Amino acid sequence: xxxxxxxxxxxxxxxxxxxxxxxxxxxxxxxxxxxxxxxxxxxxxxxxxxxxxxxxxxxxxxxxxxxxxxxxxxxxxxxxxxxxxxxxxxxxxxxxxxxxxxxxxxxxxxxxxxxxxxxxxxxxxxxxxxxxxxxxxxxxxxxxxxxxxxxxxxx
Numbered sequence: 001x002x003x004x005x006x007x008x009x010x011x012x013x014x015x016x017x018x019x020x021x022x023x024x025x026x027x028x029x030x031x032x033x034x035x036x037x038x039x040x041x042x043x044x045x046x047x048x049x050x051x052x053x054x055x056x057x058x059x060x061x062x063x064x065x066x067x068x069x070x071x072x073x074x075x076x077x078x079x080x081x082x083x084x085x086x087x088x089x090x091x092x093x094x095x096x097x098x099x100x101x102x103x104x105x106x107x108x109x110x111x112x113x114x115x116x117x118x119x120x121x122x123x124x125x126x127x128x129x130x131x132x133x134x135x136x137x138x139x140x141x142x143x144x145x146x147x148x149x150x151x152x153x154x155x
Contacts, residue, residue, distance in 0.1 A: 024124070026151025029062070033153070040068040042087075064089030066110060074113060082113045087128070102136040106145065114153065122153045 019036045029046020044064045066087030074080035087110060092103045108130030115123050126149040132142045 020155070022153055022155045024151050024153035026124075026126075026149040029149070029151075031151075033068070038070045040070075042066045042068055042085075044089075060091050060093035062089055062091040068110075068112070079116050080113055081116055082111065084112075085110050102134055104132050104134045106130055106132045108147065112149075120155045122155060123151070124153055125150055 019034055021032065021034045024031045024033065026044075026046070029044060031042050031044040033040050033042040042065070044062075044066070046062050047059060064087050066085050068083050068085035071082040071084055074082050087108050089106045089108065090103065091106075092101060094101050108128040110126055110128035112124055112126035117123075128147045128149075129144060132145045134140045134142070
């Protein structure tokens with residue numbers, strides 16, 4: 001029993017030791033990524049929408065989880081790396097000056113590119129798309145919506 005527990009502890013330690021985690025900032029948001037080999041899981045949170053007008057102020061808080069797979073190099077030098085993945089996001093927003101709000105759920109596919117500066121700061125660009133299902137003050141289904149992230153990862 002002792003040997004089995006020791007082997008389990010060693011195996012768990014090896015898998016955790018091989019994982020790299022880092023955080024990033026993008027326009028109006030932040031993310032935390034845990035990489036393990038050629039794949040990663042990313043958690044994001046942001047305030048991507050804001051409006052101040054005649055009806056008051058509208059703000060949205062978003063959160064998402066994404067699975068990322070490393071693709072390879074976009075250039076011969078290996079400086080630009082790309083990847084693809086799948087994710088799902090949720091958002092809640094105020095609806096102008098009223099107390100009613102709206103939310104949405106959005107599954108998406110994504111493509112990203114990161115510039116390898118060979119340092120700890122690496123700029124990235126991501127494009128994503130998928131359907132959006134809105135609920136709350138107004139209900140709707142949009143068959144396809146686009147999104148983007150431009151930011152910096154701190155490895």
